[in-house]
Amino acid sequence: MARSTGALIAVLALTTGAFNTGATADTGSTAPSAPPAATTPTQAEAGEPDLSVTASVPDETYLMGEKIPVTVNVTNNGDADAEGVKGLTSSGEGFHFSTEWQTWGDFDSATGATVAAGETLTVEVVGSVDSWDSGETVLSIHLWGHGDANPADDRTEVVLNVVPPSVTDTVSGIVFGDANDNGQFEIGEQLAGVTVVLSGRSTYLDTSTGKDGRFTFSEISAGTYDLSFQDLPDGWVIRYGHPIAVDGSGATSDLRYATQRPLSDALQATIEFAEPTYQPGDIAELTVKLTNNGSAPLSGIQAACDRAAEGPHLEGFDDTARWGELVWGGGGVSIDAGETRTFAVTGIVPDDAIDYGVVHVICDFGPKDFINGFPVVHTWAKVPGLSTDTWGTVVHDSDGDFTGDENITNTKIALIDPQTDTVVAKGKTNAEGRVDLAGVPAGTYTPRVYGPWKLRDENAYVHVKANDPRSQGWAVYVVPGPNVPDPDEGDNGDNGTGSETDPPESPAATPPIGSGGDGGSTPVGLASTGVDILAPIGAGLAAVLAGVGALLFSRRRRAEA
Known part of the structure; x- marks a missing residue:
């Protein structure tokens, strides 16, 4: 990523004064612009811990939203162990640094960290500047521990070298359907009418591609953003998120985004229960049928089931003893062009299925590295009794x-x-x-x-x-x-x-679910992303089957970016 020059030089300064305990999240408190006059450190008495902290950041320039590693060294200069030691960061006036709290490790745990006498512990605290209105980007690092003999050196500061938001640039590019799958834009491949969304921190902008497939966002402040694409025509698909870095160098002025044909163009999938009805605890046998209608072999095909983790979904789909190589995260299966493969799998009917009156299976099929455009199958069987x-x-x-x-x-x-x-x-x-x-x-x-x-x-x-x-x-x-x-x-x-x-x-x-010539399953359509696989069904299956509200369930796929 290109970085701006002439930015602030990172400095390290110790300040004095006792630390008052608080939450580990960034407090946004005002940091002093310069350290106060030095004071004489208090000498630790025998049997007391004496904590001190130093911190540093790499000598690099960062963008707003970019992860910044802060190396924090915690030393116990006393002759007794320091227990319950906690750390936190606070931002200078006019900007906010958002810390990934888990990177503090034990220093952010309920009981705090223990620093043995004479020991130095080092952690890399990671965060990012998510807003900056004025002033210097001064980050304060604080410690607190029980019985610290000299709290004056329990706090330090670093200045973060960040490209200011006054630096702007253009984000522009073209979206095209890569018909020949060569990754290069060619005349005639442009896609018009695609909704392009630029988002990041407090920014959310959208526009549409013109007849030439181009889109443009002007005067975008320096920082990290994400581009996503919606309303793609003719079934074209693309990964949902595309991170970009706006740094004033012009690197974002001619972006190219190739869309692909969905895997469902070639891969057909069905799932069929062996029996029409079951009871809770039953072992259900199912048949999964995968057909490659394309001209090239497919490999690494896996089943990703119950992504929403809600409702009376058949259990055991993540067990290789039941679903074999189809289990998500495994090696997957290969299917030659024109070939149909059939797999016998089993699962356990969950106890709460009787409340719903059904047990269902919803899976998408494809290789793990690209989940947009997979064929999705939903089928169910009855669980009568209530x-x-x-x-x-x-x-x-x-x-x-x-x-x-x-x-x-x-x-x-x-x-x-x-x-x-x-x-x-x-x-x-x-x-x-x-x-x-x-x-x-x-x-x-x-x-x-x-x-x-x-x-x-x-x-x-x-x-x-x-x-x-x-x-x-x-x-x-x-x-x-x-x-x-x-x-x-x-x-x-x-x-x-x-x-x-x-x-x-x-x-x-409407063709009935769980019966018919397709082997008792209903191909739902195209999957979206791993996180959003049930979005087109969420208004019904993910919410209603989970007992949240009263809604209708629709098998119709919603338009997806």
Whole structure:
């Protein structure tokens, strides 16, 4: 990284005065601009610890947001061990240094560090300047220990050499679809309409690429930032975060970002439970099928499952005895071009699956080094046994933001078993647009609204969880659509069950989860990042299956950067 010249020279200065205990985080307290007049150190008496501290930083220039290592030396000059010794940093006036507290080690632990008589302990404390409005970047390092004979030398200062925010530069570049996979931009590969986000510390800016694929941010203050890309067209994918360093040298004025085709273009994945129903503690057998539809072999393919770590997910997917080479972090498997490989795996049905009425598996497949654009598969099996009373509302969502504009009254709604297309419960909304359904088996259902309405999200699901009143109160969002008649003649809107032998063309025609020609699994679409793999499902699966609020679960993938 290019560094500015003519910056401050790091200096080290000892100051005197006792230290008052406090939290290990940066306090932002004012550091003196110059050390006070020297005082005569107090001589440690026999049997007392006597702590002192010195600190230094490398003779380099840093950017705001860049990690700065501060070497701290703690010496006990006394003839007794110093116990409970703690350290912290505080910033000078006009700037803030954010310390990574864990780098203090034992000096930030609950009991503090022990420094034996005559011993010197050295730690490298790491942090960064995250704001700087005025003044010098003076960082104070403090110590505190029980019974220290001479607290006057328990504090020191260093001046950090940081490029000031008054230095600015342009961040500009081009985003392109690397069609021939050569890593070089060629005419015709530019991508228009990509949202580019520049973020860092208190900065958040966004813009879009033009017809030439270019984007520009002007007068950006010196510092470290992250570029991310959203709304890529035609299925192109790119890693989520791209760190950049703005230092005034012009190095960020012509950046190039190549996007790739998603792995899901070539790799198809399915997962199928061996049985339709299970009970808690059962060992479930599953079949994983991977097909390489591409023209080149694939290697290192692994399964990353349950990234959100929520809901009744099958256990044991991280055990090589159960999932073999597919376990994430292992060697992975290879699949030749045009080849299909089948893997027999097992897992344990968790105890709380009976509350949800289902046990599910959601995994993405690909090599560990690049997780954007992987095929994602979600499948589940029933865990029957519990029922509960549940309620929800039917809401007209006229602007498509999944917040209700008005509740729909006097309208019939049914919960449909997506595996059998059977009505599990049916009711009619009251004057407030609420429907109450009694004794509904815990599970995942397709909502079907009768009358001149259709679902806002055709792939929506309602989750009914037992033993958790917080999970009730779901909402079904609808918009005007073709009239859907109730085929049960004479139905007065009370709860009822039955089979609709000729279901109307409606959102209930969604292919059922856990059954069908794809081996009982539903390919969800493209994964985003490792941290964000469940983001497109989070409004339903990660939140509802965890019992947080009342939401609809959608298998539809959200647009991802």
